[in-house]
Amino acid sequence: MTIYCTPNFCKQIAELAKNKSYASVLADVCDYFKDKNIHELHITKAVIRTSPSIYSINKYRIINSLSNKGKSSSYRCICGCYVKNDLIILDTIYPKTGSEGIDNLSKEQYTNIATSIKDAVSVNDLAILDIGNQQITKPAANKKGPHF
Amino acid sequence: MSPYTAPNSSIDIDKKISSAQTKSESLFKRELTWQEKVDNLLDRMNELNGLLISLHTILLNLTIEIDRDFNGFKESAIATDAIQTINTITAKLLRKVRLSDLYPGVKTTYLLIKQENNYLRELLSDRSTSIDLESDKKLAEIMERTIKAIEKNKSLRSK
Numbered sequence: 001m002t003i004y005c006t007p008n009f010c011k012q013i014a015e016l017a018k019n020k021s022y023a024s025v026l027a028d029v030c031d032y033f034k035d036k037n038i039h040e041l042h043i044t045k046a047v048i049r050t051s052p053s054i055y056s057i058n059k060y061r062i063i064n065s066l067s068n069k070g071k072s073s074s075y076r077c078i079c080g081c082y083v084k085n086d087l088i089i090l091d092t093i094y095p096k097t098g099s100e101g102i103d104n105l106s107k108e109q110y111t112n113i114a115t116s117i118k119d120a121v122s123v124n125d126l127a128i129l130d131i132g133n134q135q136i137t138k139p140a141a142n143k144k145g146p147h148f
Numbered sequence: 149m150s151p152y153t154a155p156n157s158s159i160d161i162d163k164k165i166s167s168a169q170t171k172s173e174s175l176f177k178r179e180l181t182w183q184e185k186v187d188n189l190l191d192r193m194n195e196l197n198g199l200l201i202s203l204h205t206i207l208l209n210l211t212i213e214i215d216r217d218f219n220g221f222k223e224s225a226i227a228t229d230a231i232q233t234i235n236t237i238t239a240k241l242l243r244k245v246r247l248s249d250l251y252p253g254v255k256t257t258y259l260l261i262k263q264e265n266n267y268l269r270e271l272l273s274d275r276s277t278s279i280d281l282e283s284d285k286k287l288a289e290i291m292e293r294t295i296k297a298i299e300k301n302k303s304l305r306s307k
Contacts, residue, residue, distance in 0.1 A: 004304075043216075043217075043219075044215060044216065044218075045215050045218045045274075046218060046219060047218075047274060047277070047278045047281065048278060048281045048282065048287065048291070049219075050288070050291050050292065050295065054295065055291055055294065055295050055298075057291075059274065061215070061267075080294065082295070082298055085298060085304055087298075087304060096270075104270055104273045104274065104277070105277070106277070107277055107280050107281055107284070110277065110281055110287070111281075111284070111286060111287050111290065114287055114290045114291060114294065115290055117294055118290050118291075118293050118294040118297060121294055121297040121298055121301055121304070122293075122297045124301055124303060126304075
């Protein structure tokens with residue numbers, strides 16, 4: 001399975017990592033996706049899916065290893081899950097509680113996320129999440145967009 | 149002949165001894181009651197904590213199950229009503245616990261339940277957002293375009 005990140009996701013990760021409480025956000029994201037496969041991710045908390053079910057927008061709870069508040073108040077990560085090509089595209093991550101905590105996303109915000117994923121795919125502005133090295137890298141063929 | 153009466157000083161001593169004994173017994177009893185009160189409070193705290201831990205386990209299992217089959221949860225009206233009721237009752241219960249004298253002894257479990265109950269509320273909110281999004285033609289169109297863009301994108305296709 002390949003995990004891609006939109007520029008929006010890279011920006012949010014960089015912003016969160018600046019805060020001491022969320023400094024390990026990238027490592028936490030990598031840990032979450034480490035042992036999972038596309039089918040498992042595709043069925044977990046699919047907020048919206050196409051019919052037939054080949055593409056879905058999902059919401060995951062990713063635990064913040066620097067907080068002892070448990071999973072319920074951990075990060076929320078929204079991504080697009082495309083089963084056919086065994087890929088997921090991460091677009092949004094936010095902490096549920098704390099100084100940068102955000103409440104639930106609205107219908108409009110989900111639409112914006114779907115648009116952001118579509119735009120990033122269309123212009124091929126995607127970075128790859130390197131789980132082993134816990135970093136986000138740009139493919140050699142794609143030098144556009146932010147590099148984190 | 150007048151009956152023998154002990155000297156006043158002796159009566160005073162007797163009275164003092166009797167009074168001291170009464171005070172001592174009374175003090176001893178009060179101490180015991182205080183101890184009993186503490187024991188009773190701790191017993192009640194432990195009992196409540198046990199119940200709250202059970203409730204937390206139930207909520208935790210519920211949220212895991214809903215996460216696992218969110219679509220099933222979306223389609224079931226009964227499950228939603230039941231979860232809504234559980235959420236409201238838990239919130240009321242937490243308010244009672246917060247005001248109770250037992251709160252300091254169950255604070256940790258209280259906070260865990262509060263977090264899990266908030267997540268349950270989030271799941272209910274996500275459910276209604278998700279149902280709204282299902283009928284959103286604009287979003288359906290965006291998703292279809294995304295699929296086409298993924299299919300067209302050579303670098304993604306080759307993976």
